[in-house]
Amino acid sequence: MPDSAEAADIPQAVLAAPAALTARGLAKQFRGFRAVDGVDLSVAEGSVHALVGPNGAGKTTLFNLLSGFIAPSAGQILLGDRDITGLAPEQIARLGVARSFQITNLFPMLTAREHVELALAGRAGQGFMFWRSDRLLIEHADRAEELLASVGLEHAATVPADTLPYGQKRALELALALALDPKVLLLDEPTAGMGAEDVDRTVELIGRVRAGRTVVLVEHNMNVVASLADRVTVLQLGQVLIEGEYAEVRDDPQVVAAYLGEPDAAH
Template identity: 55%
Template sequence: MTQVILETKRLTKEFRGFTAVNEVNLQIQRGHIHALIGPNGAGKTTCFNLLTKFLNPTSGQILFNGRDITADKPAQIARQGIIRSFQISAVFPHMTVLENVRIGLQRALGSSFHFWKSNASLNRLNDRAMDLLAQVDLTEFAQTMTVDLPYGRKRALEIATTLAMEPEMMLLDEPTQGMGHEDVHRVTELIKKVSAGRTILMVEHNMKVVSGICDRISVLQRGAILAEGSYAEVAENPQVMEAYMGSTSAELEGAHA
């Protein structure tokens, strides 16, 4: 099996004459944590939406495990093992933490939202659900209503719900956005923990998160790849420093120090 799990070839997206993503060639290595970073307006979100099939490209190709998935729908790529977290795994606030993970397991079994099933039938999923909660340090919150969870714990629950789908590749959209320092550290450690045996692609603004856990980084600017490599390599790239400017370049230097 090839080491490249996800690849794009000249991936391009235009909106009424504006090129948001411009002939992007990406190669995501199997088993890596790979980050997409870049200044505001660089095209990260558009690129991410193309990869997760929430947008269709104007031109170019997307390959997963060597198969062309350019024309596939989000549900089709989910069945192949590409799961977008924090999007399709949105939690149900007025269900317990355990019930949310159980819904994720039902999705994986193809029996989504069979709320009319007997409790005995659904309870058979409890052991696996509790195992997933243990992986993200939420065992003690199993019977807590999700609406009552702190923000960082909700993100951990979203990871557990995503894991219930048994992804081969997880795509994380700003996993630490809006978090305090303690929650950022907790979720970063969780991402590192759940990356064992799978590939993760993430869009992330927090450079300390990126520097701490990512194997490879692609820097976008004006819709094109500006630089690619390890964190140390991109942090020392003069073009990257110039693209970020001001406070964000200081973040790059600070995280690298």
Template identity: 55%
Template sequence: MGDDFIVETKNLTKEFKGFVAVSDVNLKVRRHTIHALIGPNGAGKTTCFNLITKFLPLSRGTITLNGRDITNTAPADIARLGMVRSFQISAVFGHLTALENVRVALQRKLGTSFQFWKSDKSLAELNDRAEELLVDVGVQEYRDIPAGELSYGRKRALEIATTLALDPEMLLLDEPMAGMGTEDVARTAELIKRVSKDRTILMVEHNLSVVADLSDTITVLKLGKVLAEGPYSEISQNPEVIEAYMGHGVGSHA
């Protein structure tokens, strides 16, 4: 398992009309770990994330998934290969109940997403798996509540459930704690820890306390380049990282 990397980037570069937002980023994400991509504002982490998930085209470089070159592969095809981005791909339907949202996602995996005229009996066959996923993310008691009526944090949990319905091998989370209160942050962090047991997770996250608690490996970007990489215990003591995060409290986590 020492060299078992599910995703690798080589010389990942993105230029916007002469401005280099990401420069020669070499990233290796080890299978069955939680890997965080962090950095101060303007570091290029969101651009890097968008390149890996193919929401932006690369200027230069390569990306491999399980040893397969996906540099020119479309996002939808990458999802079929087992790498799925949450909070972007898995938006919920506000007028459908929590259970119905997950059931639609399960239909999508079966290739029947748009067959809304299918019989209730046929759709009900998906209920058991849908309810299991609601239990997995801790929102089973809201199964019959329209998604639009759920709190922000529980709506994010439901989105993770719809993503898990696609049975991804790798889950990419784009700022999963954004806009959450303390209670929802704690609940979502526990959820991420739970669903990571048999999956790989790559996330961009601003909440350094969450990053410290969850991540096996952290890659720090600054001005589009890798500044440091390692466990939180190492990067939080790195003088260059501390300088980059001056005033952001990178070393303050207990």
């Protein structure tokens, strides 16, 4: 867990680091509408990289492109040196890119622990075992409970995910992504709809799990961006408006006009 002094050093270290995830000229066109329009993005290994921008800027589309859920109309995506353009979501997940969803996206019939067990079983290559009892998955119970505890869900292991309050569903999303032990973590608005206390916990958690990982974050809450992100990319109308550290980006007149012009959003 990096303390604050180390955290302040990260940007310098990060600038020198090779790119974990790169987008080149990435574009997605929906019936003539360019949701993502030629985005170049380079996410340094080990950094926390935030994508911000007003609604409709193309952040979630960009996420769907990076995680393979939609195929780009043009451009290229690299994971390290490897071209992952056009790979299926499950292939990208298996290469070490885990994502969470903006709209809570869980399995209504499973308990919180079963969710995490399912993710762990997939990594362990047990998913196709149709001849074994599903009691096999109990072997992941300890690790699952550990992961649940790390997101503050230790009390909810046997609760059907359907009945969890909203903030805890978001936390379970995060636990699921972490269960894949990804190299790159794509978090789509991890604190959306959370109360202040849950937001603080989530920020603290992301600060903890970023060690040894690269995190790409779509986030509207600028306090979260300020406290977590090494780099910030501002998107507008599917294009990169500006990229830099939070402080530079925040003060950029273009950004102020496009997005942070709403004083409430800036702080």
